[in-house]
Amino acid sequence: MNSAAVSEKEPIAIIAGNGLLPFYVAKAARDAGHRPFIVQLRGEGGNDWSGFEQMEADIGGFRPVVMALRKRRIEKIVLSGGVNSRPELLSLRPTLSVLASIPAILAKLRSGGDDKVLRMVIALFEKHGFEVVAAQSIAGDLLAEAGALGRHAPDREAEGDIEAAANAARTIGAMDIGQGAVSVGGRVVALESAEGTDQMLQRVAALRKSGRISARRRGVLVKVCKPQQDLRADLPSIGANTVRLAAAAGLSGIAVEAGRSLVLGREETLRAADTAGLFVYGLEPDLRS
Amino acid sequence: MNSAAVSEKEPIAIIAGNGLLPFYVAKAARDAGHRPFIVQLRGEGGNDWSGFEQMEADIGGFRPVVMALRKRRIEKIVLSGGVNSRPELLSLRPTLSVLASIPAILAKLRSGGDDKVLRMVIALFEKHGFEVVAAQSIAGDLLAEAGALGRHAPDREAEGDIEAAANAARTIGAMDIGQGAVSVGGRVVALESAEGTDQMLQRVAALRKSGRISARRRGVLVKVCKPQQDLRADLPSIGANTVRLAAAAGLSGIAVEAGRSLVLGREETLRAADTAGLFVYGLEPDLRS
Incomplete structure (x- = not known):
């Protein structure tokens, strides 16, 4: 340049x-x-x-x-x-x-x-x-692409959690309440509202520690656009800190919408995910409906 | 007897x-x-x-x-x-x-x-x-009746919050995620999931304290039955501790479904609500749809 x-x-x-x-x-x-x-x-x-x-x-x-x-x-x-x-x-x-x-x-x-x-x-x-x-x-580089962005990919159990959490996140998004949800073993255990993603993940970590969430199933964080969202406002975003908090909550990965979410500090974020063994996955547009 | x-x-x-x-x-x-x-x-x-x-x-x-x-x-x-x-x-x-x-x-x-x-x-x-x-x-005495159960009743602003929170609570209930929601000034600021009502109310108190929720609008907790709920399992319930936590979160009251929710320790609960200036309200069946 x-x-x-x-x-x-x-x-x-x-x-x-x-x-x-x-x-x-x-x-x-x-x-x-x-x-x-x-x-x-x-x-x-x-x-x-x-x-x-x-x-x-x-x-x-x-x-x-x-x-x-x-x-x-x-x-x-x-x-x-x-x-x-x-x-x-x-x-x-x-x-x-x-x-x-x-x-x-x-x-x-x-x-x-x-x-x-x-x-x-x-x-x-x-x-x-x-x-x-x-x-x-x-700043188009910020957009998430489709598929596994780092070294790891969702397994079958994670796919079920992606579906459950994406459904829940879309539903609360349609009500303009929040963008994120966490599913563990197919059960939605946390919905994001005014507290934001970071606090929701900290809550999941605490629930896990107290034995109120299965210790054997890992779980997934999904963030999606609100269906009616003006795309000129902030898209859902994740960064290295999201990855660290997701890892602390025992999750196996994070899924976002390809082309409609932002990965902040991509290199650091994906390095953190690779190191912690977490996937970062961009959902295909045709899986969004 | x-x-x-x-x-x-x-x-x-x-x-x-x-x-x-x-x-x-x-x-x-x-x-x-x-x-x-x-x-x-x-x-x-x-x-x-x-x-x-x-x-x-x-x-x-x-x-x-x-x-x-x-x-x-x-x-x-x-x-x-x-x-x-x-x-x-x-x-x-x-x-x-x-x-x-x-x-x-x-x-x-x-x-x-x-x-x-x-x-x-x-x-x-x-x-x-x-x-x-x-x-x-x-133990039929536990069931909430319709209308104001204590000394206080919802005002117009609270009615708007009841509607918003009841909508949200019913939606997440239909997904078998949770039964409760808090709305402040018509905006849903917290959704209950695995953490339960008490922790959700503590979160609202923290959000309020940090200025992330309007200090001028009070807000309402609503708990509703999941639409598909087997009524032989626990109905949504509130007690004196719920009232205390709702008061600490700055809310103006609590609404539940008449005939489909339990008030535990009614005397103590309503006394706590009366003292704190909170309403406890049983929603009429015809308002449930």
């Missing part, structure tokens, strides 16, 4: 929530020749942005972000990372006033799962003339 | 798993004039059975139980309480051999949620000529 190619790429902004995802997206975008401008949401930090151009913004503070992006002639935005501190209605009101034309938005915000809130944020940016693009469109 | 009435009642056995439920069922049965014989499953204890005639049994040890019941001319059995230590296939084999006529039982055991395992145990007892009856049929 030469520097001319780099400078030809459009400027983009990454609105960064919490978790490692924004950092991996930013790195992948830079590797792909972009020069991302980071808008770190205050209170959702944790990433070291040295080496990146960046600003901090309050979740309710939409105007300074718009001004900063316009000044840099940035028209494309990637939303990345979770937002733990849910903005309360009151603090959002000044911003929402511009959205009076979008019906039922207040009702949606009141009852919103992640998906609903994200759609609202996307609508807000689009209303101001920005284009919200998917992380994978500027 | 006179002693003649007591002695007229049929002898019954209570197969006691873990949790407080078997104890409350035994007490309610005794109050109703039965003289229950307790079969405490080993390793699932915790209740003080002094004052009750009782024996201990291994989960795989079916024959001594059958002999003890026949000796006492007990024909009716109540199954009560959870079984945390899932019997492995190997340890059950000698017992299961008698069940060769029940097809697919091994496959069911392999992949069973609570519901499947319970049906299997019921089938096993019936095969040996016992009648398995519901706890509520000998």
Whole structure:
């Protein structure tokens, strides 16, 4: 890659929530020749942005972000990372006033799962003339492919667990509750909701330790897209830490949807999986229905 | 109640798993004039059975139980309480051999949620000529009635949470995964699976404390029957401890299905709810669909 190619790429902004995802997206975008401008949401930090151009913004503070992006002639935005501190209605009101034309938005915000809130944020940016693009469109290397991504592959028992957990994960996804489930010996033992994947895996490890989950069957973590998910919001993602927690929970592997999920820090993630004897598997599109 | 009435009642056995439920069922049965014989499953204890005639049994040890019941001319059995230590296939084999006529039982055991395992145990007892009856049929006082059971009632926001959580709980119940869900501000933030209600409520308390759940909206716990549940297995139950944990999680109340859920230690439970300002509500049958 030469520097001319780099400078030809459009400027983009990454609105960064919490978790490692924004950092991996930013790195992948830079590797792909972009020069991302980071808008770190205050209170959702944790990433070291040295080496990146960046600003901090309050979740309710939409105007300074718009001004900063316009000044840099940035028209494309990637939303990345979770937002733990849910903005309360009151603090959002000044911003929402511009959205009076979008019906039922207040009702949606009141009852919103992640998906609903994200759609609202996307609508807000689009209303101001920005284009919200998917992380994978500027950092395609992050996407999981189909099949075994590492050295190990699911055996027959794991296939049963993949099916059971994928069914459960899709069902709770359709209700905008969560994206992940763990099945052990064909029995779903944990469903992900507001606590997130990491905490769910820690719970499974504790259940296993206390003898409430079979010690003889290993089990599988499955993460899937919510069926109605806007693919410009975060796709389900896994990383080396997911692998470590899955191993600690005694699982035999992790399955995600090929082309619709992200593997963060692929090399480190797959190395961790290979070492721990876990599979990382991308489900074929035709198995998704 | 006179002693003649007591002695007229049929002898019954209570197969006691873990949790407080078997104890409350035994007490309610005794109050109703039965003289229950307790079969405490080993390793699932915790209740003080002094004052009750009782024996201990291994989960795989079916024959001594059958002999003890026949000796006492007990024909009716109540199954009560959870079984945390899932019997492995190997340890059950000698017992299961008698069940060769029940097809697919091994496959069911392999992949069973609570519901499947319970049906299997019921089938096993019936095969040996016992009648398995519901706890509520000998201790009807335990059943929740419709409407507000204590001093407080759900407000409008709570009604929305009841609907959201009941929907989610029914959905995961239909998959034989769990019976409970918590909704806060219309958003389902926790789904119950192998960890059980108490741990789910503790998780909600932790999420609340860390700011990942709205501090301004309270939220509701809903427990419902699995649609396919054998009503002779444990109905969803709540007690004073559920109320205390719900209060610690910042919830405004608890809703269960009238006539299809148990309130254990009713007086203490409702007193705890009244004191903490929580409602305990029995959903009408026509709201269940």
